[in-house]
Amino acid sequence: MSLKDVIHDIEGYQDIKSEIAVLKKYGFDYSAQRGRLDSILDMLHPKKLRLCVSEIIDETKSAKTLRLVPVQGYLPPFQAGQYISLVVEIGGVVTSRDYSMSSSPSQIGYYDVTVRRVGDGFVSEYLLDEAKPGDEFASSSPAGNFYYNPLIHGRDLVFIAGGSGITPFMSMIREVAGRGLDRRIHLFYGSQSPDDIIFGQEIEDLSRRHSNITWTSVISDPPQGYQGRAGFISADLMKEVLGDLSDRMFFLCGPEAMYTFCRKELAGLGVPGRRMRNEMYGPPKNITACQGWPEYIDADATVSVSMKGGKTITVRSTEPLMNSLERNGIVIPSLCRSGECSLCRTKLLKGKVFQPEGVKLRKSDRQFGYIHPCMAYPISDIEILLQ
Amino acid sequence: MPEYDAVVIGAGNGGLTGALTLARAGRKVLLLERHNVPGGCATSFVRGRFEFEVALHQLSGMGSAERPGPLRAVLNDLGVMDKLEFVEMENLYRVVWPDTFDITLRAERNAIVETLQDRFPKEKENIPRFFDLVYGFSMEMVQGLFFKDPEISKEKYPLFFKYALTPTRKVLDEYFSDPLLKAVLSIYWSYAGVPPTWLSFGDFAIMLFAYIEFKPYHLKGGSQALSNALLDEFINNGGEVRFNCGAKKIATKGGRVTGVVTEQGDTVQTRYVLSNASMLQTYLDLMDPDQVPRETLEGFRSTSIGPSAFSIYMGFDCEPEELGIQETTNFITTTTDMDKAFARWKTMEQQGVALFTCYDVSDPDFSPPGTCQAAFVSLQYGDPWSLVPPHQYYDAKYRYAEGMMELAEKAFPGVRGHIEEMEIATPMTHLRYLGHLGGAIYGHDQYTKDTPYFMANRSPVQGLYFAGAWAMQGGFQPTLTSGRSAAKGILKSMAKK
Incomplete structure (x- = not known):
């Protein structure tokens, strides 16, 4: 005998059986729900986007804005400060790079991404020189954790931008101005020369029309006779311009060196860590200069990477593993390319990689030998498991 | 065409224990997971210096080594206990009605x-x-x-x-x-x-x-440590896993599973599929409509999609004591009318009951030194959220979270002033990562009529088995156990052939 044989002896059993019978007759018909899950998801978090360049706007001599419209359907919403990962194919290599939207999130017709020439930028050069209206790109959905959180960041915001680091702030400023949001913003914007200031005119106009938006432009390499502020965004400057720093929330976006410098300056002014937020910055310019990099490995060192059950390639130790794989036609999932989002999470079976500070590995991922190839540098021959 | 003894769809709790059980029995198993990390709900994510636990609050059924509970026995059998470290919680929970009543029960x-x-x-x-x-x-x-x-x-x-x-x-x-x-x-x-x-x-x-x-248990490294340990053991036993690769279709012929088409378009042959995807989604989106018996979908008519959750993950720049947090498990509530509290899960009104878990009280190493973290959760049905127009979504999310934070402040005044990192998950977030309608975290509603006594849990499709909340009940212990049971069913069926 088993429960099945005596189940009707449980008090209330028959009543529930009749309830079920009624519900089966009149209950919800799920057969009409085929495909509904994806249609809900597509409104908020589509897996991939297909974007078309509708217009290219010259911003400065070295920067352009690509206006991107959806090839089909609608653009998902984003939070000012977030980015998309644009997929490009250059000379047979498929790779991707992140670009923060510079348009306001209330602008739902297009995403603007603003690209600046950086000299050695593989993808930026391509977008500036080759992209034209009508071109189509695959891209990720908006992502990233550099945005304003009204629950904890308060109403008094200070943005510190360096060079093209202005783009996420432009989105935030445009949103605050456009929606008339109750937030006070001061922008410190560091550029090398006055010609490099992207969106200068628009920011100036907005700050004239909106008393809650103010800005200070700082030029690091001023031409002779330059009248404006010159130098760096230092503690003295911030103290002078802002006065009282308490209750302010600082957002930083720019080159790595700027974070190190400004965070130290802010800490010196007594700003607690929780009141500073910076955008990630991708792989360091020079990995061999990073703390902890093994000195015996020089800039030209090469090692072999074998993929379990697959091929073996030779790569440079000083290039992120992900880039080397892409160069060899092996595209693994990527998103932040800064060690943060874990989308590229890969199991390291043998050998050693160097992962600089800032790579955000889960504790147990570390324990079980997972690495983030977008910020992992192979420093010995390695074997990985592509899953 | 590659051939496997079994394909497991989804590396959630049930998928992992199921896949591991099959692999340990020497079967050739392919595990498909659409996300980049194993665990489903049993996962974590990193923000700033914090690794946030997504779903596990109090692990049930563990028991001590001397007096093992049913879950410890399952994990022992699966060979993962030596990779994991558990911490017994002294207290069951604290319930607090701010300014009214406050009580803590020992376990x-x-x-x-x-x-x-x-x-x-x-x-x-x-x-x-x-x-x-x-x-x-x-x-x-x-x-x-x-x-x-x-x-x-x-x-x-x-x-x-x-x-x-x-x-x-x-x-x-x-x-x-x-x-x-x-x-x-x-x-x-x-x-x-x-x-x-x-x-x-x-x-x-x-x-x-x-x-x-x-006793309730905490797991060092959080639920991700368990998911990683299960997956590691699966790989060690010859199991094959593909991440960022879900299943697109379960192929059947004459009412019997014949293979699986992956999201990347590969077809693999198999006679057994263990689906850790939602039962509903498996029948609706993974199978050709003419291959699903009519009675099967009609069977769902008496069920309803269960609740999802609204969670606020907070990383604080101080120790729990500084925030007045003395217990790991704190239910904060504003009403004694639980029907009313439940009814609010279906609206976007302020909640009546929410759970504030601070893991660092039980495990001081959980967050970096000098910090701590909390998960603040209230259950919420997905429906009202799927009606929010996309471009109002973030406003809606913050508005709801603001109400939650006001509640948190009542139990822990000043808590907001120490938040260094915050992430908010709505039912839409769960829907996105779990791939279930409603973002349901416990499967369908678990009314009395939905208890196992009334469920036909055998699939009419031969070779198709289910694990996870939708197959049985929600929660860690049930889902971990369900995968193992389903895999045993598969092994039994294989042995008959």
């Missing part, structure tokens, strides 16, 4: 009875009687049902036959008159996702009994 029967008698002197006699019932019932359920007594009968197990399907509230009303006491005792209803009015006493009693007897 020990006598201590609970004493504390409650002390705080509710008018119910002094009733309290031990109630615990006699909970324990008497649970012992009968363990003997009669779990150990499958062949002589099971109404006469032999009277409490089980009387109370298994009785609404919890009816039993509470029979024993007590103080609504506050009833609310304190039954607060675990929110772990089941069904209020006492509709939660079967069987489900409730066994849950309370198990938490007291086997």
Whole structure:
């Protein structure tokens, strides 16, 4: 005998059986729900986007804005400060790079991404020189954790931008101005020369029309006779311009060196860590200069990477593993390319990689030998498991 | 075409234990996971210096090494115990009605009875009687049902036959008159996702009994450590896993599974599929409509999609004491009317009950030194969220979270001033990562009519098996156990051939 044989002896059993019978007759018909899950998801978090360049706007001599419209359907919403990962194919290599939207999130017709020439930028050069209206790109959905959180960041915001680091702030400023949001913003914007200031005119106009938006432009390499502020965004400057720093929330976006410098300056002014937020910055310019990099490995060192059950390639130790794989036609999932989002999470079976500070590995991922190839540098021959 | 003995769809709790069970039995198994990390709900994510636990609050069924509970036995069998470190929690929970009432129960029967008698002197006699019932019932359920007594009968197990399907509230009303006491005792209803009015006493009693007897547990490294350990052992046993690659279609012929088409378009041959995807989604989106018997989808008519959750993950720049956090598990509530609290899950109004878990109280190493983290969760149905226009979504999310934070502030004044990192997950977030309609975290609603007594859990499609919340019940212990049971069913069927 088993429960099945005596189940009707449980008090209330028959009543529930009749309830079920009624519900089966009149209950919800799920057969009409085929495909509904994806249609809900597509409104908020589509897996991939297909974007078309509708217009290219010259911003400065070295920067352009690509206006991107959806090839089909609608653009998902984003939070000012977030980015998309644009997929490009250059000379047979498929790779991707992140670009923060510079348009306001209330602008739902297009995403603007603003690209600046950086000299050695593989993808930026391509977008500036080759992209034209009508071109189509695959891209990720908006992502990233550099945005304003009204629950904890308060109403008094200070943005510190360096060079093209202005783009996420432009989105935030445009949103605050456009929606008339109750937030006070001061922008410190560091550029090398006055010609490099992207969106200068628009920011100036907005700050004239909106008393809650103010800005200070700082030029690091001023031409002779330059009248404006010159130098760096230092503690003295911030103290002078802002006065009282308490209750302010600082957002930083720019080159790595700027974070190190400004965070130290802010800490010196007594700003607690929780009141500073910076955008990630991708792989360091020079990995061999990073703390902890093994000195015996020089800039030209090469090692072999074998993929379990697959091929073996030779790569440079000083290039992120992900880039080397892409160069060899092996595209693994990527998103932040800064060690943060874990989308590229890969199991390291043998050998050693160097992962600089800032790579955000889960504790147990570390324990079980997972690495983030977008910020992992192979420093010995390695074997990985592509899953 | 590659061939596998079995393909497991989804590396959630049930998928992982199922895949591992099959691999350990020497079967050739392919595990497909659409996300980049194993675990499903049993996962974590990193923000700033914090690694946030997504879903695990109190692991049930572990028991100590000397007195192992059913889950410890399962994990032992699967060979992962030596990779994991568990921490026993001293307390069951704290329930706080801000400015009104505040009580903490130890995870020990006598201590609970004493504390409650002390705080509710008018119910002094009733309290031990109630615990006699909970324990008497649970012992009968363990003997009669779990150990499958062949002589099971109404006469032999009277409490089980009387109370298994009785609404919890009816039993509470029979024993007590103080609504506050009833609310304190039954607060675990929110772990089941069904209020006492509709939660079967069987489900409730066994849950309370198990938490007291086997104690609530915390896992070092969080639930991701468990998911990683299970996956690691699966790989060590020759299992093959593909991440960022879900299943697109389960191929069938003549009512029998023949293969699986992956999201990347590969077809693999197999005669067995263990789906850890939602049962509903498996039939709706993974199979050709003409291959799904009509009665199967009609069977879902009597069920409803269960609750999802709204969670705020917070990383603080100070220790728990500085925030006045003394307990790991804090239920913060504003009402004793649990039906009302439950009804609000279907609206976007301020919640009546929410759970604030600070792992660092039980495990000081959980967050970096000098910091701590909390997960603040209230259950929420997905429906109202799927009606929010996309471009109002973030505003809606913050508006709802603001209400939650006001509630948190009532229990822990000043808590907001120490937040260094915050991430918010809505039912839409769960829908996105879990791939279930409604973003349901416990599968379908677990009303009494949805308990296993009434479910036909055998799929009409030969070779198709299910694991996870939709196959049985939600929560860690049930889902981890479900994968193992399903895999055993598959092995049994394979052995027959």
